[in-house]
Amino acid sequence: MTLAAEIDHNGTSPEKLLAPVLSTFWDQPESWTLETYRRHEGYEGLRKALAMDPDDLIAYVKESGLRGRGGAGFPTGMKWQFIPQGDGKPHYLVVNADESEPGTCKDIPLLFANPHSLIEGIVIACYAIRSSHAFIYLRGEVVPVLRRLHEAVREAYEAGYLGTNILGSGLDLELTVHAGAGAYICGEETALLDSLEGRRGQPRLRPPFPAVAGLYACPTVVNNVESIASVPAILNKGKDWFTSMGSEKSPGFTLYSLSGHVASPGQYEGPLGITLRQLLDMSGGMRPGHRLKFWTPGGSSTPLLTDEHLDVPLDYEGVGAAGSMLGTKALQCFDETTCVVRAVTRWTEFYAHESCGKCTPCREGTYWLVQLMRDLEAGRGEMSDLDKLNDIADNINGKSFCALGDGAAAPIFSSLKYFREEYEQHITGKGCPFDPAKSTAWADDKTAHAHRGVNA
Incomplete structure (x- = not known):
């Protein structure tokens, strides 16, 4: 299901719909093919990009205001601009398609339904940063997407959008699709680069940053799938259209x-x-x-x-x-039927399992967070454990090699901020107030049904 809406400044409901962009033809038969993509102005943005100077192209994307869609929201054009020019080294573009964040499911559907939008964006980006080799690092479990992406790359080579002298521009570009082994940590850009090089996926100490010493110690841009896939439409329809x-x-x-x-x-x-x-x-x-x-x-x-x-x-x-x-x-x-403590416990277990173990705050901190959260969920916790939770999360937050530690601490901090009373109910009631089999907290409470989501 897709939706695009024009928002007014009063925060009221949208009054009219706009045509979707990335998802405009997801529901059409064989939306993933080159033929379908061409029918929807596919590769027109590339033709316009190749008519520009690479530096002007970078400036154009920068002026559009496109921000990275992978999480941090860093300006895409600025990221491209960081690549040093005239250094005599190969430049690389790496597309992060290792979508692993619990709840996140945008890049995989995009690749499954419209892979050519990414391929076109890759060619444009490589022309801008003067790269002749790009990589797509895809989460390995999604085999149907992997097969469809391989077929789209084959079509692009056959049509002359990849390979040598693309559209007569003199640009040569090789595109490699690499399937990862399913580690959440490889969604972190430097861990992804280590994995791509054949090493264990662990975050690197920075500096140097990937723009200076990334893949194979060469200048590298790492962008999210949606970030790169958004570029062709900006080139085709204009930056003013995008900023509107x-x-x-x-x-x-x-x-x-x-x-x-x-x-x-x-x-x-x-x-x-x-x-x-x-x-x-x-x-x-x-x-x-x-x-x-x-x-x-x-x-x-x-x-x-x-x-x-x-x-x-x-x-x-x-x-x-x-x-x-x-x-x-x-x-x-x-x-309202969801137990916050239970939800946060499951997330914390995920982060403890996916921690690469390289740095002590994350490796040890996530382990102890899990022990405390499990005790609290089961009704074995004490009031002092709540402050201990906050303290351990604080010892992880901002003190680990990468953002996994921050991500593990975030649900702890915020759930204690908004739902501390629910944590306390697990302690005083000796179990989860949402599960009658584990708790006596709601035995005489007239609001028991409301808390369990039963309609009055």
């Missing part, structure tokens, strides 16, 4: 992954700055008979928000001002 959508500092369109206890989960393509309330209004809302309790704006590694934040603009500045991060725009919505 979204907000001033977060322009353009993007894919929102709506999941959880919602009536119609799926991919919703809309301008940055739309609100969760508007998305829910247009997607049927929460499942019938239930209300929103808490949600994540960018996957499980971003601080969770509550129903008080339904009208927060879903752009980088708006979500940041609310105390969270837009991240990958993975909107996981949980209703």
